[in-house]
Amino acid sequence: MKTYSLLAFLLSTQLIWVSAVFTSEDAQYNETEARMLLNLAAGAYASDATACVQRTFSSNENQMIISQFSVKCDFFGNPCAGYIIVSEVLQQITVVFRGTKTNSQLLLEGWTTLKPSADFYGIGLVNTYFKKGHEKTWDYVASALNHTNYLNYDVYVTGHSLGGALAALAAPRIVHEGLRQSQQVKIITFGEPRVGNLDFSHGYDQLVPYSFRVTHAIDVVPHLPACVKDLSYTPPAGSDGSKPCDPTSTNGGYHHAMEIWYPGNMTQGSQYMVCTGLPRDEDFSCSDAPKVDLNDTTLGVWDHRNYFGVEVPDFGKGGCDPSMTFAGPPTKTGIGALVSSVLGKRK
Template sequence: STFPIEEQRFLFTSSEAVCDILDSSCLLFIVSSTKVNETIIAFRGTKSTSQLLLEGWDTYGVGSDFIGMGKVNRYFLRAQDKLWRAVLEFLARFEYRDHSMIFTGHSLGGAMAALTAARTVKQGYSPASAVRLYTFGQPRTGSYEFAKNFDALGFESYRVVYASDIVPHQPFCRKDELAPPNREGSRPCRANKDDEAYHHGVEIWYPESMKPGSLYLECLGEPKNEDMNCSDQLTFDMSNMDAFVWDHKHYFDVMVSGFGISGCSDRLIGSEKPTQSYVSKVIS
């Protein structure tokens, strides 16, 4: 029920690999259609609390160079490397050479999707015109230098952020202390330090709801990729952490992990959001 039957999509392969010292796994699916000449490469998000902690610990360590594009999170880089062989095997198949490609993922999966899309274009496996990237709740994946070089590759790239999901704001960017704070006390990210955490791609922010027809913003303001009119305007009081984590786990009115387990059922399976609408207070 995930795709229209007439598109004749099929599972080309799935690949799972151990990503860290706690034997946490990373997983991708490659779904293809010769009928519409399109392939989707989807990466699973963070599976366990311990995996999320390891990602966080690595985030604050020294980054690793990513194919000459700048520094990226070491955990994300290792995870992407583990699954790259499966992507290469697909890219080597002659019959798929003309396919457009969509890379996607939630949370950790979004970071791996971004690195894989960039690598596919940077190393000449597919032209930028044939590549699209859509991620959900993606953390900052690399440095400001990486973000600049990523954007320069020229393929379509959107990061969807729901309400006060805190993960897209991890690791925290270095704030511009010379800029005046907004009414919530937030300042813009510095857009001039090559080795500091910074987002690539255009943010799409749903400030309150993700039901069909809900308001969303295409964030094209300043600083580029870190638009202060979108989710960067928020501050995060850790006493509201349950609400921030809830937003990370619920996209388009479903609990992301439960949606997959249910076989992508059309029914809504999200749980009730904790307490107040934090974002409503900020944007009202």
């Protein structure tokens, strides 16, 4: 397993990544690793991710940004973007995708569409917008992985929100096309929406065993697009009436494994759940349990933008400066507060 230095938490703002190769232990969730990748996912929101990269890694790892990309994702000109880091010292590539950039993109992503409808290389059906974004960014990923200097390097893939969705398509395709073996790819995403249907979920789980979807409290985005609910389930008296996803239906959205749910805050040492319960990949004891009130998702959107104590887009734009401070959860509700929470400060 790649080992991680907790000393960095005590001595500096840098987190130290020590060289090794993926082993079976990498199939276990590592919060130190997740916090590092959250820094990188935040950095994707900046015009230049260099500051976040430098604050995340120690200099002796020689982590270099070898590619930054931004392509038009739709007819509004909204971008699908990201960057790629390589460490020849660690023989490691990290692919980072950026989340939603504008409000028009938020709508076009189709998080509220009824069901995935685009075939993804025979693995299963996926969201059409996500697939289009994947196709427009794939060449940058494939080029890095096929570079003669980096052949056989282990690959990390990460992203927040839309970036998580793009990461969740890149990772299985890397394995599906034989660019890397399953054990050479590890993915951690944050606030990822449902990318595909049940068939895609099953295919994904076989291709990418080292996979973790980190979710925060009642983050609304992992609930979208909706799954088909199990109508045979009877909610207990006094509950909010929520029903689990139907683990047999291929019609709606369905998550892949493995969810890591933080039901409260995400400060250092906060409790989290490794969600291995039923239904498979949609554990009803984790984030899917609370019923989402679509009439007021203000807090759910705040939870989506805030991971590990930082407001992800602003943190990245600020160069992942650990001295940055952020406002707490919203106290106001309603459409005005929702719009403000979704869009934040436009920069």
